[in-house]
Amino acid sequence: MEKAKAGNKQAFRLIVTTYRDHIFKTVYSVLRNEKDAEDAAQEVFLKVYHALPQYQGNGFKTWMTTIAVRYAIDVKRKLAKVEHEEINQQEVDDKTLVEEEVLTKEKVELIRRRLQDVPVNYRDVLIDFYIHDKSYKQMAIEHDVEVKTIETKLYRARHWVKRNWREEEFK
Template sequence: MKRKGERTISDTVLIQKVLDGHDHAFRLLVEKYRNDVFRTVFAILRDQKEAEDAAQEVFIKIYMSLSQYENQGFKTWMTRIAVNHAIDMKRKQARRREEVFEEFETLGTTEDSLEREILQKEQKQLVRKRLNELPENYRDVIFGFYIAEKSYQQMAEEQNVQVKTIETKLYRARNWIKKNWKEDDFS
């Protein structure tokens, strides 16, 4: 029968041997705790293959982090690493599923979106061409207000004029557009 504290002493000795370069001591730790680690990650991942892979990765993490272990209870420390790793894997799986779902969603609409994109590009080119047909004093305010989304105040400061002047130019530009352009020109 094992006495209380015997496991801690044994683990401490094995850990020190690993830190001294005796890899066989780490194999003994793996043998001792592999079922505990597997059960821990399986409880989170709920998949045998994933849990087996995760358990191996956990032991690699433990080996790499062993120098940071501070004798605070090896099994607890190891379990915390296993839980965190399994949770990270679960999150990655969820993200992968979301990405696959998003790709699947866009597959069906690729042709539609490509067609829409081409039409929008043609529309923008047509609008630019038509904007160039505007008288220059109207072009600046139409472009500034509708394309660059500037306020009356911003445009007035840039052109060094009163806000009322910008309002008047915009009003006249809209009237010119109504008079000279037809909606059919843009379709």
């Protein structure tokens, strides 16, 4: 013990070898996760190494166990906090998705109602292009007109919408 306290690394390795199972079991009993316990046990030995100069020579195993338990409790608190934050973030994300979905449905419904105000010859090309994602060529075939006619109708429909709809109605 005195050699390790004086900085002898070989003596400290002997301490690690002697107590590693005990420290692992101690932190595992708090953390209940093998990977976390392995990481925590390594950290405990680092803490013990740095705290050796303060060790007073009474009950070394008890002293190390106290360091291990306190550290494991700290780790468990941090893990619980991270898990709690992740759960809260998931709840926020879920709530945001629901709100966005509701708003999107409301906007779609508003647009559908407002589309009834658009002149019929413009309404058809707007619906085909923006709602049904049809190409100019596909619309031209369906309406039995030239592609240029569809382009012109869509151009005029956009201008009609710009003149008659206010953007703030759709926010």
